[in-house]
Amino acid sequence: MIKRAALKEVLKQYRITHWVQDDRTYRQVSISQTGEVTFRGEKSGREIGRKRQFVVDLDKHPNTLIFIRQGISKGGIGIAPAEVNKCLVTENMPMFDIVGIKPGYLSLYLKSPQFKNDINRLVPLGTAQKAIHEKHLLQLEMLLPPEEVQDEVIHKITSIMKNEERLSLRTVRSIKLIASLRQAILQEAVSGKLVPQDPKDESASELLRKIKAEKEKLIDEKRISKEKELPPISKKEIPYELPGGWEWTKLGEICCGITSGSTPSKDQFCTKGGIPYLKVYNIVNNKIDFSVKSQYIAETVHRTKNKRSILYPNDVIMNIVGPPLGKIAIIPSNYPEWNCNQAIVFFRPFIKELSNWIYTFLCEGSFLDSIELIGTAGQDNISVTKSKNILIPIAPLSEQKFIVQKVDQLMILCNELEQKIRENQKNSEFLMEAVLKEAFEFS
Numbered sequence: 001m002i003k004r005a006a007l008k009e010v011l012k013q014y015r016i017t018h019w020v021q022d023d024r025t026y027r028q029v030s031i032s033q034t035g036e037v038t039f040r041g042e043k044s045g046r047e048i049g050r051k052r053q054f055v056v057d058l059d060k061h062p063n064t065l066i067f068i069r070q071g072i073s074k075g076g077i078g079i080a081p082a083e084v085n086k087c088l089v090t091e092n093m094p095m096f097d098i099v100g101i102k103p104g105y106l107s108l109y110l111k112s113p114q115f116k117n118d119i120n121r122l123v124p125l126g127t128a129q130k131a132i133h134e135k136h137l138l139q140l141e142m143l144l145p146p147e148e149v150q151d152e153v154i155h156k157i158t159s160i161m162k163n164e165e166r167l168s169l170r171t172v173r174s175i176k177l178i179a180s181l182r183q184a185i186l187q188e189a190v191s192g193k194l195v196p197q198d199p200k201d202e203s204a205s206e207l208l209r210k211i212k213a214e215k216e217k218l219i220d221e222k223r224i225s226k227e228k229e230l231p232p233i234s235k236k237e238i239p240y241e242l243p244g245g246w247e248w249t250k251l252g253e254i255c256c257g258i259t260s261g262s263t264p265s266k267d268q269f270c271t272k273g274g275i276p277y278l279k280v281y282n283i284v285n286n287k288i289d290f291s292v293k294s295q296y297i298a299e300t301v302h303r304t305k306n307k308r309s310i311l312y313p314n315d316v317i318m319n320i321v322g323p324p325l326g327k328i329a330i331i332p333s334n335y336p337e338w339n340c341n342q343a344i345v346f347f348r349p350f351i352k353e354l355s356n357w358i359y360t361f362l363c364e365g366s367f368l369d370s371i372e373l374i375g376t377a378g379q380d381n382i383s384v385t386k387s388k389n390i391l392i393p394i395a396p397l398s399e400q401k402f403i404v405q406k407v408d409q410l411m412i413l414c415n416e417l418e419q420k421i422r423e424n425q426k427n428s429e430f431l432m433e434a435v436l437k438e439a440f441e442f443s
Contacts, residue, residue, distance in 0.1 A: 003144055021045050027086065028040045031068050032075070036078055057085070063097065070131045073119050080095075114437065174418075185410050186360065197244065204246050205247050250391060254394070260342045260344060274298050277295045286327070288330075290334070309339055311338035317330075326368050
């Protein structure tokens with residue numbers, strides 16, 4: 001017969017006091033939010049502030065439950081494994097001998113929605129750190145069936161959990177494989193192996209001549225300033241061979257005025273009505289996400305102090321302060337103009353149609369392997385000069401469009417596949433929660 005039992009009937013608190021000595025080393029315990037009790041490491045007695053501690057004694061109490069008063073509402077409760085025997089815990093980690101109940105059954109109950117809901121209904125103590133005292137915990141009730149029924153519940157739910165763990169491992173492996181597939185698609189794209197070449201296409205060398213002519217025209221019209229010539233590309237710099245009709249060049253040769261942004265003073269920001277201002281955290285999954293931590297700067301600042309970093313739709317941006325480095329995005333058309341801080345560099349090609357190609361190439365990311373980074377205060381940096389000198393393969397313009405289109409199609413398929421895998425994992429988690437709910441919820 002299944003009965004309702006208060007936790008005080010199956011948990012008997014014990015305390016084995018130990019006074020810490022400065023000249024000794026002590027082993028300590030950690031409890032994760034998933035309820036795993038583990039050996040945290042050793043600490044000198046001199047480093048332990050509270051000298052009154054308590055010993056985990058699995059010799060006398062082989063089935064010991066421990067919880068964290070301030071962390072139990074987040075899952076900080078579990079059964080102690082052999083590795084923490086003789087470790088020390090503080091008074092904020094009460095210990096209990098498990099009696100009259102199968103430890104495995106109790107462990108499943110602690111993961112159930114019923115227990116989580118009951119814990120959330122308890123009134124925490126304290127103001128700075130909310131804590132659940134054991135006297136309140138022990139008043140909670142649970143369903144306590146006969147031992148043979150407990151064994152059956154343990155067997156069935158453990159079997160389901162093992163299947164969920166196997167699915168979780170397969171999910172992780174599958175997502176890693178999809179990430180590798182995405183990378184392989186981009187590598188094939190920028191090396192000319194993704195789509196067949198058409199000898200009738202206008203060559204990349206002709207495209208580069210047109211870009212050069214457009215650049216010189218803008219200089220003559222004084223719409224842009226003439227910049228210092230970039231060093232020529234040496235054979236040692238070329239990372240791989242390109243198909244016929246392709247050419248290597250540098251981003252500084254095909255983009256206008258590559259530079260980074262700057263940060264205005266605090267009083268020059270506004271909550272709305274100004275110019276959208278980008279930081280690295282706005283680059284998410286190679287897209288601009290301006291929905292979180294959105295900031296704006298006054299238009300007067302945008303036109304004066306931050307004039308050099310005015311961004312327009314179709315500009316390609318990249319973060320140059322990391323880690324991680326090389327987060328890429330294309331400026332969307334949500335706003336006619338944007339601005340950015342000094343951790344972002346932008347590329348505005350002389351021929352607008354090149355933006356998608358530059359974006360695809362930078363997303364592939366292998367260019368980072370050949371850049372000597374500048375380390376400052378624990379951060380890696382790519383200078384603006386190095387950004388200008390990034391080597392980029394140029395395909396005929398019509399082929400670029402074909403490749404970008406193909407990449408987009410394949411990435412959509414990869415995204416759909418990953419979404420299905422994640423949905424299967426989520427459904428498995430829902431099933432596990434439903435099983436635990438059914439096993440331990442009061443009718």
